Amino acid sequence: MEDAELAALAHAGDREAFGELVQRYAGQARRVARAVLANEADADDAAQDGFLSALRNMGRYDPRRPFGPWLMRIVANAATDRRRRQKVRAADQISSQTPSAGPLPDREAFRRQFRAALTAALASLPERRRIAVVLFDVEGYSHQDIADVLNVPVGTVRSDVFHARRALRSKLAEWEDLKEEIV
Amino acid sequence: MRGSPFDHRPDRELGKALRTALSGQDEAAFVKRVMARVSELQEGGSIGLLWWEVLGAWARPGLAAAALGLVVGAMIWAASLRSGDQPATALGDPLQSVGDTGMPAAFLATTQPPNLDNVLAIGFEPGR
Incomplete structure (x- = not known):
């Protein structure tokens, strides 16, 4: 069943239809929220807020347009709102240690280290660039769809993706020799 | 595929790395949690x-x-x-005659409290 049909059923009170939408977009929503909020639990809370807000506002969804960007806009806003409301926490300092430091750890520990470094590199980017690069390179959204999500011109999205990629690529380059092992 | 920042197509390698880094654990548990919250709100009548x-x-x-x-x-x-x-408020009609109230007009027109001695003098005045 198409997203638009499920959305219409969910709007009419069909819980199963809404459940199907949640299943389809859970991964995507969590990743987008995670791009905004470094803490995984906070990101899940924000993704949940986004889904509930989408359900409340389902009547405003235009079925002629794709559902994903509409939902991701709500999720991104929920994550941004949550980040603004948050008091400053003593954030866990994510190590950006490179593989050359110390003895070679086992593969799983090494993978964790790489993820932490990449997450830290992502977190160092401005929020809009983070969302743009995740939607473009991870979720496969078009520049136009991302422009709709972020409410900015398409040219701005292209620029954001470019700058984000360049920053993340330089981080990935540190791990170049070992990427087959870890990615 | 090695991506370039200029490439207008998704960078698969970077995308895969980011997907791995950002994906949360146990998606089924997350879906269950969201749906449980939906039920709570619907039962409470506040999916608002x-x-x-x-x-x-x-x-x-x-x-x-x-x-x-x-x-x-x-x-x-x-x-x-x-x-x-x-004065912001009139305490009485200054044109009202003394005979109407039994009190001197000055007491009705002023914003100041009356002098206690004058009040007692009126009260104890013989013939009133």
């Missing part, structure tokens, strides 16, 4: 509003009302400054 959304909805009219109140308050204050030497 979270407390901050209620506050948010009231914020704009609340600010407008506060601004209006401030303007009205400022106007009243300014008006009272302009007529500062006149």
Whole structure:
């Protein structure tokens, strides 16, 4: 069943239809929220807020347009709102240690280290660039769809993706020799 | 595929790395949790509003009302400054005759409390 049909059923009170939408977009929503909020639990809370807000506002969804960007806009806003409301926490300092430091750890520990470094590199980017690069390179959204999500011109999205990629690529380059092992 | 920042197509390698880094654990548990929350809200009849959304909805009219109140308050204050030497309220009709009330007209027209000695003198005055 198409997203638009499920959305219409969910709007009419069909819980199963809404459940199907949640299943389809859970991964995507969590990743987008995670791009905004470094803490995984906070990101899940924000993704949940986004889904509930989408359900409340389902009547405003235009079925002629794709559902994903509409939902991701709500999720991104929920994550941004949550980040603004948050008091400053003593954030866990994510190590950006490179593989050359110390003895070679086992593969799983090494993978964790790489993820932490990449997450830290992502977190160092401005929020809009983070969302743009995740939607473009991870979720496969078009520049136009991302422009709709972020409410900015398409040219701005292209620029954001470019700058984000360049920053993340330089981080990935540190791990170049070992990427087959870890990615 | 090695991506370039200039490439208009998704960078698969970077995308895969980011997907791995950002994906949460146990997606099924997350879906279950969201649906449980939906049930709670539907049963409570409030698939509507979270407390901050209620506050948010009231914020704009609340600010407008506060601004209006401030303007009205400022106007009243300014008006009272302009007529500062006149009594704000009349305690009585200064034209009312003494005989109507049994009290001197000065007591009815003034904004000051009466002098206790004068009141007692009137009360104890022989023939009243």
